[in-house]
Amino acid sequence: MKLLVVEDExxxxxxxxxxxxxSGFVVDLARTGLDGxxxxxxxxxxxxxxxxMLPDVDGWxxxxxxxxxxxxxxxxxxxxxxxxxxRVKGLELGADDYLVKPFAFAELLARVRTLLRxxxxxxxxxxxQVADLVxxxxxxxxxxxxxxxxxxxxxFALLELLVRRQGEVLPRSLIASQVxxxxxxxxxxxxxxxxxxxxxxxxxxxEPKLIHTVRGMGYMLDVTDSTPSx
Amino acid sequence: xxxxxxxxxxxxxxxIGAVITVVLLTFGWIIERSINNHFIxxxxxxxxxxxxxxxxxxxxxxxxSRAEDVRAMFAxxxxxxxxxxxxxxxxxxxxxxxxxxxxxxxxxxxxxxxDQISVDTVSIWKDLNETYRGAVIRVPADGRAGLERxxxxxxTGIDFHLHYLESFRNxxxxxxxxxxxxxxxxxxxxxxxxxxxxxxxxxxIGRIKSDQLHIRLFPDAVPVELxxxxxxxxxxxxxxxxxxxxxxxxxGDIAHELRTPITNIKTQxxxxxxxxxxxxxxxxxxxxxxxxxxxxxxxxxxxxFLAQADNKLLKPELVAIDLEAEVRMLFxxxxxxxxxxxxxxxxxxxxxxxxxxxxxIRRALSNLLSNAIRHTPSGETVLVQLEKMAAxxxxxxxxxxxxxxxxxxxxxxPRIFERFYRPDASRQRSGEGAGLGLAIxxxxxxxxxxxxxxxxxxxxxxxxxxxxxxx
Numbered sequence: 001m002k003l004l005v006v007e008d009e010x011x012x013x014x015x016x017x018x019x020x021x022x023s024g025f026v027v028d029l030a031r032t033g034l035d036g037x038x039x040x041x042x043x044x045x046x047x048x049x050x051x052x053m054l055p056d057v058d059g060w061x062x063x064x065x066x067x068x069x070x071x072x073x074x075x076x077x078x079x080x081x082x083x084x085x086x087r088v089k090g091l092e093l094g095a096d097d098y099l100v101k102p103f104a105f106a107e108l109l110a111r112v113r114t115l116l117r118x119x120x121x122x123x124x125x126x127x128x129q130v131a132d133l134v135x136x137x138x139x140x141x142x143x144x145x146x147x148x149x150x151x152x153x154x155x156f157a158l159l160e161l162l163v164r165r166q167g168e169v170l171p172r173s174l175i176a177s178q179v180x181x182x183x184x185x186x187x188x189x190x191x192x193x194x195x196x197x198x199x200x201x202x203x204x205x206x207e208p209k210l211i212h213t214v215r216g217m218g219y220m221l222d223v224t225d226s227t228p229s230x
Numbered sequence: 231x232x233x234x235x236x237x238x239x240x241x242x243x244x245x246i247g248a249v250i251t252v253v254l255l256t257f258g259w260i261i262e263r264s265i266n267n268h269f270i271x272x273x274x275x276x277x278x279x280x281x282x283x284x285x286x287x288x289x290x291x292x293x294x295s296r297a298e299d300v301r302a303m304f305a306x307x308x309x310x311x312x313x314x315x316x317x318x319x320x321x322x323x324x325x326x327x328x329x330x331x332x333x334x335x336x337x338x339x340x341x342x343x344x345d346q347i348s349v350d351t352v353s354i355w356k357d358l359n360e361t362y363r364g365a366v367i368r369v370p371a372d373g374r375a376g377l378e379r380x381x382x383x384x385x386t387g388i389d390f391h392l393h394y395l396e397s398f399r400n401x402x403x404x405x406x407x408x409x410x411x412x413x414x415x416x417x418x419x420x421x422x423x424x425x426x427x428x429x430x431x432x433x434x435i436g437r438i439k440s441d442q443l444h445i446r447l448f449p450d451a452v453p454v455e456l457x458x459x460x461x462x463x464x465x466x467x468x469x470x471x472x473x474x475x476x477x478x479x480x481x482g483d484i485a486h487e488l489r490t491p492i493t494n495i496k497t498q499x500x501x502x503x504x505x506x507x508x509x510x511x512x513x514x515x516x517x518x519x520x521x522x523x524x525x526x527x528x529x530x531x532x533x534x535f536l537a538q539a540d541n542k543l544l545k546p547e548l549v550a551i552d553l554e555a556e557v558r559m560l561f562x563x564x565x566x567x568x569x570x571x572x573x574x575x576x577x578x579x580x581x582x583x584x585x586x587x588x589x590x591i592r593r594a595l596s597n598l599l600s601n602a603i604r605h606t607p608s609g610e611t612v613l614v615q616l617e618k619m620a621a622x623x624x625x626x627x628x629x630x631x632x633x634x635x636x637x638x639x640x641x642x643x644p645r646i647f648e649r650f651y652r653p654d655a656s657r658q659r660s661g662e663g664a665g666l667g668l669a670i671x672x673x674x675x676x677x678x679x680x681x682x683x684x685x686x687x688x689x690x691x692x693x694x695x696x697x698x699x700x701x
Contacts, residue, residue: 102527154562180563184593185528187667188600193567216520 001116002026004045006036006062007078008054016049019105020112033057040066040073047115049108050077052090060093067094074115078103106171106217113168128163131223133202133210135163142202149201154179158198162211162221171218195219242421247414254409258402265398269391270349273363277347277384280314281367283307284382291374300377301327313390317383326380333357334364338383341366347384354388363388427453431460443471476648483650487529491522532666536649539673546587546678550700553629554581556592557614560599572608579616582627584697586678594674595629597667598693602633605691610634618699625699630692638686646684647672 003025007013013029020027028043030036033054040048040062048066052059059077066073074096079086081100090098096118097111128135134143140156142149151159157179162170172191176182179194195211203209212220287307291300304318304327315329317338328334337355343366344351352365364385371377431452438445446467447460502515538544554577561568561575568575584591602612615630638646645651650665675682680697 100531102523102530104524104527176563181559182563182592182596183589184596185531186596186600187528188564188567188604190564190567193570197566216517216524 001046002028002044003112004028004030004036004039004043004048006030006033006040006048006054006059007051008032009051012051015105016108019109023109025112033059033062037062037065041069041071045073047112048073048075049112050075050095052077052079052086053081060089063090063093063095074118076108076111076115104171104173104217106169106214107174110165110168110170110174113165128160130163130166130210130221131208132206133163135160144202144206151198151201154194155198155201158194159202159221162219165221167220167222169214169218169220175219191219239418239421239425243414243418246417246421247410250413250417251406251410254406254413258406262395262399262402266395267349269388269395270352270363273386273388273391274347274349274352276311276314276386277352277364280308280311280316280384281347281382284316284318284384285369288369288371288374288380291371291377293374294376295374297326311386314384314386316385319381319383320377321379321381326377332385333360333362334383334385337362337364337385338366338381341383343368343381360387361389361392362386427456431456431463435463438467440474443467443474480649484533487650488526491526495519495522529666532670533649536666536669536673539670539677542677544590544673544677546590548585549588550583551586551588551591552581552583553591553627553697554579554616556588556595557599557616557629560592560596563596564599564603568603568612571603571606573603573606574611575603575614576611577614577616580618582616582618582629583700584627584678584680585700586697590674591678594671595631597671598631598695601667602631602691602693605635606633607635619696627697627699629695629697631695632690632692634690637688638684638691640686643684643686647682 001024003020005013005016005020005027007016007029008031010031013031017027017029028039028045030039033056036050036054037057039045040050048062050059050062063075063077066075075094076097076099077090077095078099078101079090087098096115099108099111126137128137132145135141135156136143137160140151140153142151142156142159158175161175161178173185175191176186195213199211203211208223210221210223212222214220284304284307287303291303295303308314308316315332315334317328317332317334318326319338320326323339325335336357341353341355341364345367347365347367352363354361354363356362362385364383366381366383369380369382371380431447434447446464449457449460449464452460498515498518502512507515557577561577565575599612599614606612611634613630613632615628615632617628617630619626619628642651647668649669651669652665672682675695675697678697680695682693682695684691684693686692
């Protein structure tokens, strides 16, 4: 997967590139709007991450040119100004998603993966399986080691999200937004409580542990024993 | 660009000057007319006196008088009216008598005889550069002195009057013009003087700098017309001072709130770098920093939101919102957390709805609910009551969020919605946010045209929200 990052802020650009590289993407970094404009139109990318506040050619222009050229490359734009006008403008110009600075890198990664997955046809399977955990989606049932586990609706939704995005770190805000439709930060530890309860049901009495806390970032479901934070 | 309106002094001067001019001109015209009428009346009186004397003479002509005698009688008939002249002729046109040097022949010929002499019947004519006023009258003589009927033409020279009127008119013009000019100048002076209090207020206002917003004008020390201006200006200053104070408090608070996490990060990083450490320790420090960054990022986000609300930039996208469904959804979200704190959640009241931005309303209710849950002792219940206020004219819905718990001291209640305000100083920074949650809730509710109030007693604390209703 090849990404283009257009970002004039040196540190931000460097860390975006490093973070994305380490997450397994091929990354081109353009440090000026002009370079970004050129690369976006001539290169072949799976996704473009675009800062809209650029000194020379701003992000809106690049997005406009891309859409004029009938490019279908998904665009995620970064903005420092959390104004409704900016968001509306970006989305009207054909951006696929946006993040307001400062953002959590895990959040960016999750959004990038969502956008990249959008094109792919999701496996229309009724069953999801990770190790000995099996989810029966239509009947909303979960089993571990063959034992049926009773979950509430939201617990099931949370588990389904974690399983579907196995191996990805999911920030709390993303979990709140996907499972409860709460699109803002709450100053409570609601998500931690929900995860703790889910763990009690599917992890406490079983090995290997599936749900992992990634400190400072969020939660991840995976089979590996060696998790980044432990 | 629109043209600047004409200055007040010019407006007043022009209008008052115009009025004065019109008044003076009218006055002059009336005087002139009345003098003229007076002259005419004088002339008419004189002519009538002459005529009466002549008529008397005609009536007393002795029979058989000779023409010389008749002439002599007519010549001496009138005395004392040196300015008047007359001409007596027969219908056939032969002159019986004419005042010596008189010019009445042509007038007597062309003028229509009248029945009596009055202001309306006299006429004016000119002859040999002299102007006369006069009339022609027929008088029966009943055959005395051989005369059957006589035509009497009387006239009086009026050049003297006309000259007087002409010079009076000129005099009047000069006087009027001078009076107008003086009046206009005095008006301008008076208007200018009259504006002095305005200039004085303006100078006072000009002296108020941003650090002297406590200065007020004295409405009692200005003319009554300006008192209202002074009062409204003072009210504006009140509002400005309040906003200014809150803004400066706010920026002070921001600095203070940011200083703590920045100090944490800085100290921690400095200590970490002071000697070589294990990878585990470095990771621990970075995680700790990450938590501080998160807190700062969230605070900055919240403050930006509030700044937008302050600048009236919050533009709710209005849709019909079922508040009961929203509350139940939030209960669902907070459920596990509340259960862990052994706090029960309960909603009562029918389905009520309002127009609002779903995300914002949810955020406001979420902040209030999490606040309520946090301050409820374990084993107790947070109660949300929804109610449609039937009595209110524009339909209103009430949301009451009530939690048992110790009373909030009354001195804290009015300030509870202020930014960064935490009634319990010891609970500061115990992981429950920056103290912006209630401020945000209030901003959102007010952006929706609603109000929020708080009350607290020993039994419970209640937040009462009123939203405009929606059917």
